[in-house]
Amino acid sequence: xxxxxxxxxxxxxxxxxxxxxxxxxxxxxxxxxxxxxxxxxxxxxxxxxxxxxxxxxxxxxxxxxxxxxxxxxxxxxxxxxxxxxxxxxxxxxxxxxxxxxxxxxxxxxxxxxxxxxxxxxxxxxxxxxxxxxxxxxxxxxxxxxxxxxxxxxxxxxxxxxxxxxxxxxxxxxxxxxxxxxxxxxxxxxxxxxxxxxxxxxxxxxxxxxxxxxxxxxxxxxxxxxxxxxxxxxxxxxxxxxxxxxxxxxxxxxxxxxxxxxxxxxxxxxxxxxxxxxxxxxxxxxxxxxxxxxxxxxxxxxxxxxxxxxxxxxxxxxxxxxxxxxxxxxxxxxxxxxxxxxxxxxxxxxxxxxxxxxxxxxxxxxxx
Numbered sequence: 001x002x003x004x005x006x007x008x009x010x011x012x013x014x015x016x017x018x019x020x021x022x023x024x025x026x027x028x029x030x031x032x033x034x035x036x037x038x039x040x041x042x043x044x045x046x047x048x049x050x051x052x053x054x055x056x057x058x059x060x061x062x063x064x065x066x067x068x069x070x071x072x073x074x075x076x077x078x079x080x081x082x083x084x085x086x087x088x089x090x091x092x093x094x095x096x097x098x099x100x101x102x103x104x105x106x107x108x109x110x111x112x113x114x115x116x117x118x119x120x121x122x123x124x125x126x127x128x129x130x131x132x133x134x135x136x137x138x139x140x141x142x143x144x145x146x147x148x149x150x151x152x153x154x155x156x157x158x159x160x161x162x163x164x165x166x167x168x169x170x171x172x173x174x175x176x177x178x179x180x181x182x183x184x185x186x187x188x189x190x191x192x193x194x195x196x197x198x199x200x201x202x203x204x205x206x207x208x209x210x211x212x213x214x215x216x217x218x219x220x221x222x223x224x225x226x227x228x229x230x231x232x233x234x235x236x237x238x239x240x241x242x243x244x245x246x247x248x249x250x251x252x253x254x255x256x257x258x259x260x261x262x263x264x265x266x267x268x269x270x271x272x273x274x275x276x277x278x279x280x281x282x283x284x285x286x287x288x289x290x291x292x293x294x295x296x297x298x299x300x301x302x303x304x305x306x307x308x309x310x311x312x313x314x315x316x317x318x319x320x321x322x323x324x325x326x327x328x329x330x331x332x333x334x335x336x337x338x339x340x341x342x343x344x345x346x347x348x349x350x351x352x353x354x355x356x357x358x359x360x361x362x363x364x365x366x367x
Contacts, residue, residue: 075317150356153349188255201303208300316342
């Protein structure tokens with residue numbers, strides 16, 4: 001019997017469900033034992049369509065916007081000061097300095113390299129999403145996930161998490177999959193991505209520690225602490241610790257309750273080809289920009305850079321700043337490299353999404 005079958009059997013045995021918990025994404029509700037919530041609202045009291053559709057996400061708080069705007073401002077100030085200083089040392093204006101940097105790049109080879117990488121990433125990313133949906137919800141074919149995964153890249157230009165919310169809406173409309181179930185799987189994917197990057201950051205540290213800044217020495221103890229957290233996390237959702245705590249029964253945590261240790265390992269194996277291909281592509285690309293780099297050193301840098309890229313700053317300013325910080329002798333080259341590398345990747349993925357846009361519209365609206 002599969003994990004989803006077990007979950008379905010339990011659901012069939014339950015006669016009632018807890019009241020909807022305001023503030024949780026995607027119609028989050030507690031599953032109670034039969035008879036424990038007789039005095040609360042039942043699922044039947046809520047229209048089916050309303051119960052299944054993902055709810056609108058909360059708007060970011062003013063404090064959150066201020067924090068990210070502050071980070072963005074600091075990144076741009078840092079970049080300007082470093083770039084302008086490098087230009088002055090070369091006896092050039094900032095504009096002439098950056099024009100010289102861009103003119104020395106073999107753009108044709110770089111473009112072909114990035115197009116191949118983006119297509120490969122799209123294939124791997126879609127595979128990861130498909131397998132996760134199959135593990136915890138139902139069997140959905142890879143080719144049926146392609147249009148929504150691609151179309152979500154368009155929205156991800158502005159916000160990656162909204163893109164994942166669009167996937168939940170799409171699957172709810174097309175396959176009648178409850179929004180909270182898809183939201184739970186997306187949450188599982190985001191959670192696993194953190195640990196996947198941390199594992200590779202740790203491997204990269206031990207492979208190339210001699211070429212890394214001293215600050216990277218924090219990676220092993222952070223990884224050790226994260227490993228403890230992950231073990232406790234899995235034990236909690238298996239009911240081995242705090243067995244009477246009801247948080248694990250929240251619908252938005254559905255995937256974590258079904259997940260076994262092998263699911264986390266399988267996610268790492270499925271996602272890892274994307275990181276390893278990035279090591280190859282980014283190393284070649286850096287050399288095209290006139291910066292000497294090796295595969296070993298790139299393995300040490302890239303997971304940390306990808307962490308920085310998740311910070312929602314305009315034009316991936318946090319990631320660009322990280323490249324400049326890590327390569328102080330190649331300020332102009334790394335600023336140009338970081339800018340075009342990360343932003344081309346996002347925009348090309350969105351272009352892939354446009355190719356699937358008509359298919360996605362047809363699936364959703366029948367036209």
